[in-house]
Amino acid sequence: MTSLFIKxxxxxxxxxxxxxxxxxxxxSVRGVIKEPPAETAEHAMHKHPEELKLASDGPFGKFDRAQLQRxxxxxxxxxxxxxSLNLVSFRNLKDLGYSEAEVKKIAKDWGxxxxxxxxxxGTWGERDNVPSDRFPKVYYPGTGTPPDLSLITKARHDGAAYVHSLLTGYDKKPSAEALAKFPEFAKTxxxxxxxxxxxxxxxxxxPPLTQDGQVQYSDGTRATVDQMSKDVSAFLVWTAEPTLETRRQAGFAVLGFLIFAAFLTYGAYRSVWAGVKH
Structure with a gap:
């Protein structure tokens, strides 16, 4: 009786x-339907990154070495x-097609x-960079340190598309309709x-990219602001995952092995149980 009462x-x-x-x-649902939250300036004016297609996209994608060098x-x-780019070493640049001598020169000449x-x-001096060093950190004492870019395409939604859109988005102004709702954004x-x-x-x-030809490309590619933005976005995809191609190749190899093993298992099953009646 007591047990039934407790239940x-x-x-x-x-x-x-x-x-x-x-x-x-x-x-909660009734309140949201009757009184929806007021639209914010961020919601009204914020834009989603524009689509960016890179050679490394998709499961079969590969890095475009020429673009990465640019x-x-x-x-x-x-x-x-x-x-900074502090999670990448100078010697990793050999994966982009630079020779050992070029990597040494890049490291030594780095600012x-x-x-x-x-x-x-305590710090008592400085020395030149060598290929085994990581790209040195950039410090701005007292004013805050800008974010390291090593993993920026992993840390931001839409990755390379976000970087490209951000770099080329400075000339886009709020619409007249948005400014009418949020006049405080008329002046930055x-x-x-x-x-x-x-x-x-x-x-x-x-705006870091302000004019065409800001960087001199040696392969003949026209260095427009849009092109430079795409190229550095592709480069930052590589810094975030330099082993992307190797990982995909290993994945396909494992997948192929599993498919082959499945056929072997099925063949063994048919062979072992061929004479057994169910």
């Missing part, structure tokens, strides 16, 4: 809990003064040198730059 209490408590949840859910030049000449520390951990705050692809619309980074 009844449990069912009543559980049922009451479910009823309370349903009432709360009904109230993208590296854009990073070196434009982006490296502010943004930011490697700090040299004393026994107490001092030290900020309007960019509809950035999360809160105003970004502290000035």
């Amino acid at each position: 009844s209490i449990k069912f009543l408590v559980g049922g009451a809990f479910i009823v309370v949840l349903l009432i709360a859910l009904y109230g 993208g590296f030049l854009v990073y070196k000449d434009v982006c490296s003064t502010c943004h 930011t040198k490697q700090p040299v520390f004393d026994e107490k951990g 705050p001092d030290g900020m730059h309007f960019n509809p692809y950035f999360a809160n619309l105003n970004i502290a980074m000035p």
Whole structure:
């Protein structure tokens, strides 16, 4: 009798809990339908990244080495003064087609040198970079350090498309309809730059790609702002996953082995149980 009473209490408590949840859910849904949340400026003006097709897209995609080299030049000449690439070593550039001598020269000529520390951990000097070094960090004491770009295409939704859209989105202004709703965005705050692809619309980074020919390509490709943006976006896809091609090849090899093993297993099954009646 006592056991039955305890079970009844449990069912009543559980049922009451479910009823309370349903009432709360009904109230929330009813409130959203009757009084939907006010549209924010970010929602009205924010744009989704434009589609960007790269040679590395898709399961069979491969890196375009020529494009990656162009993208590296854009990073070196434009982006490296502010943004680090600290998860990539200079010697990794050999994967892009650079020779060992070229990698050594790139490392030695790099603008930011490697700090040299004393026994107490203090810095007492600098030395040239060598191929085994990672790209040195960029510091801005007191003003904040811009984000490292090593994994930026992994850290942002839409990856390379986001980077490309952000770099080319500075000239896009809010529509007249959006400004009528949010007149405070008619004037961009001092030290900020309007960019509809950035999360809160105003970004502290000035437009890095400002004119065609800002970088000199050696392969004859015309260095338009759009082309430079695409190239550096492709390069940052590579920095985020330099072993992309190897990983895909290994995946296809494993998949092929599993399919072959499945056929072997089925053949063994038919052979072993061929004379057995069910």
